[in-house]
Amino acid sequence: MPGEHSSAAAPILDRDARDFVKRALAAGVVTVDEIKKVVASLMTDDVVFTPKVMADGLVGAGMLTPWQSSKLLAGKRKGFFLGPYKLLRPLGRGGMGMVYLGEHHVMKRQVALKIMSTKSVDDERRVARFKEEARASAQIDHPNVVQAIDFNSSGGKFYIVMEYVDGVDLHHAVVNDGVMAVDAAVDAVYQAARGIAHAHDRGIIHRDIKPSNLMLRNDGIVKVSDMGLARVGFGEVVSSGDDSRLTGTADFIAPEQAIDSRTVDARADIYSLGCTLYFLLAGRPPFEGQTLSQRVARHQTAPIPDVRVLRPECPSNVATLITKMMAKQPADRPASVLELISQLERLRGGSGSIAGHQTQLAAIASVTDTTVEEGFYRASIEDTSFSDSNEPIQASVAIDEFDFDSIPTVAGVSGQPSGASAGKFPEVKTRVPPPIAKTTPSPTNGASQMVLLGIGLTVAVMALMTVLAMAAYTLTRPMKESSPTFKATEGDQGEQIVIMQSQR
Numbered sequence: 001m002p003g004e005h006s007s008a009a010a011p012i013l014d015r016d017a018r019d020f021v022k023r024a025l026a027a028g029v030v031t032v033d034e035i036k037k038v039v040a041s042l043m044t045d046d047v048v049f050t051p052k053v054m055a056d057g058l059v060g061a062g063m064l065t066p067w068q069s070s071k072l073l074a075g076k077r078k079g080f081f082l083g084p085y086k087l088l089r090p091l092g093r094g095g096m097g098m099v100y101l102g103e104h105h106v107m108k109r110q111v112a113l114k115i116m117s118t119k120s121v122d123d124e125r126r127v128a129r130f131k132e133e134a135r136a137s138a139q140i141d142h143p144n145v146v147q148a149i150d151f152n153s154s155g156g157k158f159y160i161v162m163e164y165v166d167g168v169d170l171h172h173a174v175v176n177d178g179v180m181a182v183d184a185a186v187d188a189v190y191q192a193a194r195g196i197a198h199a200h201d202r203g204i205i206h207r208d209i210k211p212s213n214l215m216l217r218n219d220g221i222v223k224v225s226d227m228g229l230a231r232v233g234f235g236e237v238v239s240s241g242d243d244s245r246l247t248g249t250a251d252f253i254a255p256e257q258a259i260d261s262r263t264v265d266a267r268a269d270i271y272s273l274g275c276t277l278y279f280l281l282a283g284r285p286p287f288e289g290q291t292l293s294q295r296v297a298r299h300q301t302a303p304i305p306d307v308r309v310l311r312p313e314c315p316s317n318v319a320t321l322i323t324k325m326m327a328k329q330p331a332d333r334p335a336s337v338l339e340l341i342s343q344l345e346r347l348r349g350g351s352g353s354i355a356g357h358q359t360q361l362a363a364i365a366s367v368t369d370t371t372v373e374e375g376f377y378r379a380s381i382e383d384t385s386f387s388d389s390n391e392p393i394q395a396s397v398a399i400d401e402f403d404f405d406s407i408p409t410v411a412g413v414s415g416q417p418s419g420a421s422a423g424k425f426p427e428v429k430t431r432v433p434p435p436i437a438k439t440t441p442s443p444t445n446g447a448s449q450m451v452l453l454g455i456g457l458t459v460a461v462m463a464l465m466t467v468l469a470m471a472a473y474t475l476t477r478p479m480k481e482s483s484p485t486f487k488a489t490e491g492d493q494g495e496q497i498v499i500m501q502s503q504r
Contacts, residue, residue, distance in 0.1 A: 012048045020051035020072060024058070027077045029086065034063045065089050071381045079383055081105075083154035085113060085161075090380040092169075096120050096130060096228060098380065101164060111149060112162040121156060129228065134160050136230040139202050144195030146215060146225040165223055167365040170276070171212035174283055177364060182314055183348070184360040185280035188214065189273060190344040191222035196273065197337040199224070200266045205231045207261060209272035210252040211279050220362035231262070250295045251285035252276060255328055258296045267330040270340055274325025274333075281318075282310040286326065300328070318347060 013021065024030045038057040042049065055073055058064040064072070067089035068080065080087055085102035088110070092099045097117040103110050120126040137148030137160065150161035170188060174180065180188070192214050199206060206213075208229040215223045229247055247261035248254075254271035257264045278286045286305050287298035304326050308314050321343055327333045334340040 013054075014048075014050065016051050017049045017054055020054055023075070023077045024064075024072055027072065027080045029068055029072075029080050030058060030063050034058070034061070037061070038063065067381070074381055076381065082113060082115065082157065082159060083152055085111070087113070094226065094228065096126055098383075100380075102161075110164045112146075112164045113159050114162060115157055115159040121158065127158065130158055130160075133227045133230060136199075136204050136227045137162070139204065140195075140199050140227075142195050142198035143221065144191050144223055145198060146223045148227075162225075163223075165215040165217050165225070167215055167217040169212045169225075170214045170216055170222075170280060171210070173216055173364050174211065174280060179283040179311070180280045180364065181360060182281065182311070182318060184364065185277060186318060186344060186347050188216065188222050188280060188361060189277045190341065190348060192224055192276075193273060193337050193341050193344060195222075195224040196269055197341060199227075199230070200269070200337055205264060205266060206269050206272075207231060207257065207264065208248055208252075209269050209276060210249050211276050214276065216361055216365045218362060218365045220359060220365065222361065229261075231264075248272075250292045251287070252279075253296065253299060254330075255300045256330060258299065265330070266336060267333045270325050270333050270337060271327075271330075273340075274322050277325070278305070278307055278322055281307050281314060284310075304328075315347075321347065 021035055024035070025032065035058075038054070038061050039049070041061070042053065042057045046053075051073055055064065055069040059066055059069050065088045068087075071079065082100075082102065084105055086105055088101045088103055090098060091101050091112060094114070097115045097120060100113045100115065101110060102113040116127070116130055120130070131151070134148060134151040137146075138151075141147065146165060147163040148160060149163065152159060152161065168176075179185075192209070196206060196209065204227070206224065206227065206229070208226060209224070213224065213226045215225050217223065248257050252272045252275040254264065254268040257268045257271075275286055285295075287295055287302055289295040289298060304323050306319055307322055308316075308319050325333055325340070334343065
């Protein structure tokens with residue numbers, strides 16, 4: 001009957017596996033053709049599929065990311081899209097929301113999507129700050145600053161579209177792989193200073209410089225990220241309505257910023273950058289304490305630690321520069337980031353014999369483990385709030401119309417388990433095609449085409465062998481003896497011609 005398939009060729013999907021396929025199609029993250037290709041490939045090993053087998057096959061074929069797979073296996077079919085972007089995996093988490101790696105569904109360009117959390121959307125002050133971050137980012141265009149591309153909203157979610165930096169932040173680089181070499185740390189801070197100087201030139205104070213906000217790309221380029229606490233305008237003081245709230249990060253905050261973050265200038269970023277250089281070399285912040293208040297207080301009063309206590313090989317001029325950058329009084333620090341850059345340049349190639357090697361930074365980024373923290377990973381899987389009923393990307397086929405039994409096998413491969421899967425070598429069997437009268441030709445059925453082609457080749461070979469046999473018989477059979485006969489005739493000139501003929 002039409003549509004009938006051999007039991008050996010039909011994949012076996014139990015109810016859970018069928019539900020997984022329906023969920024993946026409904027989520028819009030895979031297509032029917034992609035499902036069929038993966039199933040046909042997997043059938044070279046087995047014909048029985050579980051949701052885990054299907055998910056692993058789609059991940060192995062590059063059609064799903066591990067995060068998308070985990071989300072589908074957890075029973076989720078929403079939370080995969082935000083506006084025109086497909087979410088691929090989480091990248092990080094901040095105070096105002098989460099950052100995901102996304103891909104535009106038409107342009108296929110990968111970007112970082114900073115998405116406001118649901119609780120933040122209900123806070124007018126946080127929404128205003130998020131928009132201010134977008135405006136500040138839009139004013140900066142520099143190789144050492146993460147570029148902002150767009151600001152938008154979808155389904156009640158505000159998000160900033162940013163350049164995706166394929167690499168790792170400097171905090172995770174140190175935590176996972178240990179302290180940096182002196183020349184690599186100096187080069188990283190030098191690159192960050194160049195980006196910060198560009199922001200200062202446009203009247204923007206970052207106010208949250210720290211290792212986790214410095215992204216190290218795989219080619220060794222350092223980029224300043226997260227303008228969430230940036231303030232536009234050096235002399236502009238605007239009350240936030242919550243003057244008691246600490247603006248900054250306790251381990252890297254300048255003393256004057258902890259007192260009044262609204263009036264700080266460029267030298268606050270220099271202080272935080274000095275703390276960052278100390279962290280890259282020592283593997284810990286310059287001041288420690290059990291509570292946030294203790295750490296902030298030590299920035300105010302505790303002596304500046306000498307990095308050479310933990311890193312004796314650190315040159316004295318590098319240790320001196322860190323001490324100057326972390327001076328308690330802003331007037332005792334470098335007057336500007338441009339002045340700081342000139343001092344870092346001397347360290348990178350001057351008398352300090354500190355050569356900045358971008359290749360060292362590239363090596364750090366390439367070996368650093370970028371695995372996302374497990375609790376954050378699980379929370380991102382549970383979140384389905386990104387999708388809404390107006391989501392533009394929909395499944396490409398009606399789920400009820402999907403025929404699981406129509407999935408073809410790989411050409412020339414039966415649906416039986418391989419020897420490795422079955423535990424023994426399978427019995428060799430010849431696949432007999434159904435009668436022609438009962439088969440409905442299908443241009444997409446690769447297996448049927450191969451069977452028909454095999455029949456045609458077999459008939460052709462048999463015909464050729466028959467012709468060769470007849471030729472061989474004709475050439476080798478014995479010839480009958482014959483006696484010659486003579487025939488006389490007369491030529492054109494009257495001469496007599498005798499012709500000898502042989503009779504058989």
